[in-house]
Amino acid sequence: MSAPPDDLRLRGATLLTMDDARRVLRADVRIHEGRIRHLGASRRPAKRSVDLRGMVLLPGFVQAHVHLCQALFRGLADDLPLLPWLRQRIWPLEAAHTPASLRASARMGIAELLRGGTTTVLDMGTVHHQGALFEALAESGIRAISGKAMMDRGDDVPSGLRESTAESLDASHRLRERWDGAAEGRLGYAYAPRFILSCSPELLREVARTSEATGALMHSHAAEHAEERRTVKAMLGEDDVAALERHGLAGPRCVLAHGVQLRRAEMRRAGRLGTRFVHCPSTNLKLGSGIADVVSLRAAGVCVGLGADGAPCNNRMDALTELRLAALLAKGRRQDARALPAMDALELLTREGARALGLDAEIGTIEVGKRADLVALDVDGVAHGPGGDVASRVVYTAQTVDVRHVWVDGAPLLEDGALTRMDSAAIARDARRHARATARRAGL
Numbered sequence: 001m002s003a004p005p006d007d008l009r010l011r012g013a014t015l016l017t018m019d020d021a022r023r024v025l026r027a028d029v030r031i032h033e034g035r036i037r038h039l040g041a042s043r044r045p046a047k048r049s050v051d052l053r054g055m056v057l058l059p060g061f062v063q064a065h066v067h068l069c070q071a072l073f074r075g076l077a078d079d080l081p082l083l084p085w086l087r088q089r090i091w092p093l094e095a096a097h098t099p100a101s102l103r104a105s106a107r108m109g110i111a112e113l114l115r116g117g118t119t120t121v122l123d124m125g126t127v128h129h130q131g132a133l134f135e136a137l138a139e140s141g142i143r144a145i146s147g148k149a150m151m152d153r154g155d156d157v158p159s160g161l162r163e164s165t166a167e168s169l170d171a172s173h174r175l176r177e178r179w180d181g182a183a184e185g186r187l188g189y190a191y192a193p194r195f196i197l198s199c200s201p202e203l204l205r206e207v208a209r210t211s212e213a214t215g216a217l218m219h220s221h222a223a224e225h226a227e228e229r230r231t232v233k234a235m236l237g238e239d240d241v242a243a244l245e246r247h248g249l250a251g252p253r254c255v256l257a258h259g260v261q262l263r264r265a266e267m268r269r270a271g272r273l274g275t276r277f278v279h280c281p282s283t284n285l286k287l288g289s290g291i292a293d294v295v296s297l298r299a300a301g302v303c304v305g306l307g308a309d310g311a312p313c314n315n316r317m318d319a320l321t322e323l324r325l326a327a328l329l330a331k332g333r334r335q336d337a338r339a340l341p342a343m344d345a346l347e348l349l350t351r352e353g354a355r356a357l358g359l360d361a362e363i364g365t366i367e368v369g370k371r372a373d374l375v376a377l378d379v380d381g382v383a384h385g386p387g388g389d390v391a392s393r394v395v396y397t398a399q400t401v402d403v404r405h406v407w408v409d410g411a412p413l414l415e416d417g418a419l420t421r422m423d424s425a426a427i428a429r430d431a432r433r434h435a436r437a438t439a440r441r442a443g444l
């Protein structure tokens with residue numbers, strides 16, 4: 001049922017191609033061996049055909065910063081600012097993970113992501129048991145780049161998460177060798193030094209050297225919260241972005257979540273160097289960090305992706321929520337209704353997210369030759385129309401319930417709103433059991 005058909009035609013949708021010309025087409029999509037082979041009418045019958053009349057077809061959504069290991073912790077860390085949120089709740093909970101609880105967490109997160117139209121993620125894992133998370137990614141069919149969190153220093157880090165520099169690097173290298181390019185190329189490895197305060201200069205320099213040698217992404221957090229920034233400055237004598245750059249974490253292979261606190265000069269420098277930033281609007285609001293200036297970042301030439309971050313700091317993993325918030329917050333922040341129009345906001349979630357991850361040659365637009373990672377939305381109901389173009393409907397009115405079909409590499413992972421490879425009820429049951437046990441082990 002969910003195996004990729006070798007010849008599939010998606011009929012009758014309106015395509016938001018997100019290509020360079022931002023074309024909106026009424027066209028059939030022909031898929032062969034996981035790739036888009038033809039756009040437009042085709043008389044040749046296909047082995048399988050799906051009727052998408054009345055629906056909008058988009059490139060699958062790319063979330064460039066998530067934490068699947070935290071999906072179990074939704075609702076367990078509300079109403080705390082960043083550093084207490086990490087020290088009092090998230091780190092003890094992550095330290096209490098077992099391979100089984102981590103697998104349950106990843107499955108729940110992936111199920112939610114696929115139901116909401118997300119087909120690709122850049123994920124930051126936890127320190128231990130990362131193999132279990134990769135196994136869940138592999139069996140799910142989603143496209144993902146992930147890596148274990150690296151934490152070789154920090155006074156407040158619980159012993160269950162602390163590791164030596166050598167242990168952290170060795171474990172990361174082994175995971176990259178095992179999982180980079182696995183699952184028919186759907187999986188990739190990113191080195192994930194958690195943030196500047198949890199990583200030694202030696203570790204960061206070795207990550208940068210390995211990234212240079214292998215092309216692997218580097219994934220971290222930076223410029224998130226003002227208090228965190230003050231702590232960094234007091235400890236290191238410089239800002240986190242400057243310190244990361246000094247150790248080699250900058251440029252097109254470096255993806256940094258947040259960027260809320262960036263000054264204009266830092267934005268211009270990130271634009272010149274090619275460093276990627278990921279906007280996480282719900283998290284930045286919920287943890288009281290502020291609102292990233294996405295419009296200025298883009299104007300400075302920075303590639304900006306979008307991400308839901310983790311379930312305990314959002315508390316959704318929903319692409320459409322982040323999309324709408326990104327558009328609305330940009331307008332509110334600048335007091336300008338023209339800021340970040342619908343099509344620009346959609347770029348963050350599709351082609352710019354793909355570019356941030358170095359996957360723009362393969363995904364992020366609907367074009368012949370690209371991988372058939374697609375999402376079909378029904379935005380023709382009472383809550384959507386009757387006016388407005390399709391980009392407006394997707395950005396301002398669409399919700400998860402409107403996501404009807406999802407394909408990755410041409411394989412259907414969501415059909416008529418139902419997951420094809422995952423049992424939602426069993427996943428939720430399993431997650432409840434493991435969340436209780438993990439919180440007990442963490443002493444919470």
Ligand SMILES: [Zn+2]
Binds near residue numbers: 066310
């Ligand atoms: Zn994060």
